[in-house]
Every structure is written in structure tokens, then in C-alpha cells.
Amino acid sequence: MRILLLSDIHANLEALEACLDTAPAYDMVVNLGDVVGYGASPNQVIERSRKLGQIFVRGNHDRAVAGLTDLKDFNPIAGIAALWTREQLTPENMEWLQALPHGPLEIVELPDAQLVHGSPLDEDEYVVTLQDAVEPLLFSSVHLTLFGHTHLQGAFSAEGARGDTTRPQYKTVGRSETMEFRLKPSVRYLINPGSVGQPRDGDWRAAFALFDTETQILTFCRTPYNLKAAQDRILAADLPHRLATRLAAGR
Numbered sequence: 001m002r003i004l005l006l007s008d009i010h011a012n013l014e015a016l017e018a019c020l021d022t023a024p025a026y027d028m029v030v031n032l033g034d035v036v037g038y039g040a041s042p043n044q045v046i047e048r049s050r051k052l053g054q055i056f057v058r059g060n061h062d063r064a065v066a067g068l069t070d071l072k073d074f075n076p077i078a079g080i081a082a083l084w085t086r087e088q089l090t091p092e093n094m095e096w097l098q099a100l101p102h103g104p105l106e107i108v109e110l111p112d113a114q115l116v117h118g119s120p121l122d123e124d125e126y127v128v129t130l131q132d133a134v135e136p137l138l139f140s141s142v143h144l145t146l147f148g149h150t151h152l153q154g155a156f157s158a159e160g161a162r163g164d165t166t167r168p169q170y171k172t173v174g175r176s177e178t179m180e181f182r183l184k185p186s187v188r189y190l191i192n193p194g195s196v197g198q199p200r201d202g203d204w205r206a207a208f209a210l211f212d213t214e215t216q217i218l219t220f221c222r223t224p225y226n227l228k229a230a231q232d233r234i235l236a237a238d239l240p241h242r243l244a245t246r247l248a249a250g251r
């Protein structure tokens with residue numbers, strides 16, 4: 001089974017399409033949340049994502065747009081984008097967003113694994129450093145935890161008491177590239193495929209990953225997309241300019 005891992009699309013249709021165009025062959029799609037928020041194509045991205053598969057965990061932006069959490073915990077720019085998104089969504093897409101399940105989620109296609117947005121201990125927690133990863137790695141009963149939320153592509157692992165961090169290193173800044181990461185049976189992992197629609201690791205390219213359950217190889221992927229079109233939509237929607245400019249910086 002080859003599973004395409006998508007997270008933090010954030011209503012960026014151009015980035016999503018580029019990922020799907022360049023993705024290696026896959027059998028199913030798993031989505032780790034924040035389908036909407038920030039970007040200017042919420043309805044299109046929800047509809048495209050729903051056609052790709054049924055496996056979703058909700059993100060904090062999904063929850064905020066759906067009216068399930070207070071916007072006071074959001075920074076002003078994220079809050080403006082969430083309110084704008086609420087106004088845009090069709091009733092059907094809003095209903096779908098409100099019904100998304102929270103993690104951790106387990107699926108039959110991926111045994112000994114769990115899907116979360118933030119951390120298995122708290123769906124809103126940011127797992128940025130190895131230190132942040134220690135507790136979820138030690139307290140998880142599964143081999144593999146797939147997460148999103150930080151918009152940082154990479155892996156944390158624990159073998160006994162030894163922890164490690166892997167951040168994919170790429171050769172270019174503008175081409176499609178991949179990096180293979182082989183999972184070992186005796187090691188526990190927390191892996192983030194990165195953000196499709198708003199990367200924050202200094203690399204503007206859309207991020208995603210593919211996991212092959214047979215070979216146990218996880219392939220990190222980056223692909224360029226039509227950045228200008230995504231930015232133009234944000235500006236045309238009168239969303240804060242920062243949401244357009246930050247896409248170019250990958251921050």
C-alpha cells in the first residue's frame with residue numbers, strides 16, 4: 001500500500017494541484033488537517049480533497065473556521081482569514097468541515113500507526129523540536145505517528161532512549177525533488193510530511209510525502225507550484241498581504 005500524505009493545504013489550490021501532478025503512484029490519500037485557512041480557494045480545496053479520499057483529521061484552522069473554537073487564540077491575520085473563509089464556504093462544505101474527526105485516528109490500511117494534527121497528546125500542540133517530540137514518542141503505543149501543524153517537513157525518531165531528528169536536504173530551490181527515508185522496525189517515529197499550501201521551513205515549494213507500507217520507505221517530496229496565481233487570488237480576495245508574500249519566502 002502506497003499512501004500519499006497531505007497536510008496543511010490551507011486553501012492553496014495551486015500548491016495542491018502541483019503535488020498531485022508530481023506525486024509518485026499511490027493507492028490512497030491521508031490528510032492530516034488544516035485543509036482551509038490562510039489561502040483563497042477554500043471551497044475548491046475542500047472539494048478536491050474530498051474526491052481524493054475519506055481519511056482526514058481536523059486541524060485547528062478547520063475547527064476555527066467551522067466555529068468550533070474561539071478565534072481569540074488566533075493571531076489577527078489568521079483570525080481575519082478564518083472569518084473570510086467562513087463567509088466563503090458553501091453550506092455543504094461547512095457541514096463537512098464541522099464533522100471532521102479529531103486525532104489520534106487509526107486506520108486499517110496503516111497498522112501500528114496513528115494520524116494526528118498536532119501531537120497524539122494534544123491536537124493543538126506544536127511538535128517543533130526533538131524535545132517536543134520526546135513525550136509523544138515515549139507515550140505512544142504505535143510505531144509511527146504522522147502529524148502536521150508545524151508546517152515543517154521532517155522526522156523525529158526514538159530508538160530506546162536515543163532520539164534523532166531528520167530534516168530532508170535538497171539540492172535545488174526550484175525543482176521537484178524527493179528524499180527517501182527508510183523506517184526501521186525497532187524505532188518509533190513522528191513524521192511530518194510538511195505543508196502543502198504554506199511551508200514554513202524556508203523552502204517555498206509545496207511539501208508532501210508518500211509512505212510505502214511494504215518497503216517501509218517514506219519519501220519526502222517538494223514541488224514548485226504556480227506561486228503567482230496563489231498570491232493573486234489572496235490579494236484579489238482582499239485577504240492580508242502578508243498571507244501572499246510569506247508564500248514566496250516559505251515562512
Ligand SMILES: [Fe+2]
Nearest residue numbers: 008034059149
Ligand atoms: Fe496549519
